[in-house]
Amino acid sequence: MDWIDLRSDTVTKPTQEMREAMANAQVGDDVYGEDPTINKLQELAAERLGKEAGLFVPSGTMGNLASILAYCGRGDEVILGNKAHTFLYEAGGISALGGVHSCQIPNQEDGTLLLDDIQAAIRSKDAHQPISRLVCLENTHNRCGGVALTPEYTRMVGELVHSRGLLLHLDGARIFNAAVAQGVTAKELAGPADSVTFCLSKGLSAPVGSVICGSTEFISKAHRIRKQLGGGMRQAGILAAAGIVALETMVERLVEDHKRARYLAQGLAFLPWLVMDPGTPYTNMIFMSLTGTFPLDAKEVAAELTKQNLRVGVVGKRRFRLVTHCWIDDEAVEKAILAFQEVGKKITPA
Ligand code: TLP
Secondary structure, X not given: OOOEEOOOHHHOOOOHHHHHHHHOOOOOOHHHOOOHXXXXXXXXXXXXXXXXXXXXXXXHHHHHHHHHHHHOOOOEEEEEEOOOHHHHOOOOHHHHHHOOEEEEEOEOXXXXXXXXXXXXXXXXXXXXXXXXXXXXXXXXXXXXXXXXXXXXXXXXXHHHHHXXXXXXXXXXXXXHHHXXXXXXXXXXXXXXXXXXXXXXXXXXXXXXXXXXXXXXXXXXXXXXXXXXXXXXXXXXXXXXXXXXXXXXXXXXXXXXXHHHHHHHHHXXXXXXXXXXXXXXXXXXXXXXXXXXXXXXXXXXXXXXXXXXXXXXXXXXOXXXXXXXXXXXXXXXXXXXXXXXXXXXXXXXXX
């Protein structure tokens, strides 16, 4: 069955070019640092992000975890947003595995953390308190609607954080979406951060993997932690080969996903039983809710949509997230709008 899958951009499958590169990849033992394809990907990623070195990891979750553990010891504190992916959706790994304490401050609707809130969250040198080590930002910000943080804002946070002797990590799972949406480079967005994790297996469509980028010293610490976490992957050049194709061919086209997200949102906005979030979509994500009077909840609507081969993300009792990606073409957008219309007609016949 040909699904139209809007649940996430994580559902993307490798392109034909990626499959060919994977089949032909030169490989070696990466735990010995001998996989030429992984080495090439890491260098390319570091160059694109403007950092000294890169480290290939199996997932964005491991990228954020290894980065935070490279900066923070047990009882140290990381300051992050209360809607940060690392806080909400990474299974509490930083505390479960690293004993890292988290201090959550409110994410504003535009994905930012207020500078005053960051300032206030930094602990004084007092034996009662954990030691503040790190601030984390997320760009694009998933739970804030896929909104992109600007280079100026990131620079201001970087300056504040560094002036207080802390470090800045960026969860840039979708940093290339943030870059193309603003017409800036990923390097500009990552510049103020000491480290960044970005994902190859979301909008860039590679099957597996993320890359952490930062200083050579930081990457060598993260490398050791990756080993501790069981993320040393041996002949994983087969995966990195797809990652290289992702970086070389899939970045510029992300604007198409953003354009299609806008068409999709415009089409759905006509349905009186759906309320679009203000500003949605900023990049490739649409967030919207059911009106209070619509008789079905989000799960029930999603079940109706699956009968028409459409999968959507349910992110609350009456709330949806729809994500566009390279496997969603214009025809899929039209079919998705029609499928929603059909549900409306079935439930509230004219
Ligand atoms: N996000 C997934 C789900 O976990 C929610 C999605 O479908 O969007 N940072 C951000 C900002 C992310 O959105 C994600 C994945 C990750 C990190 C983790 O990446 P993976 O899934 O590779 O561990």
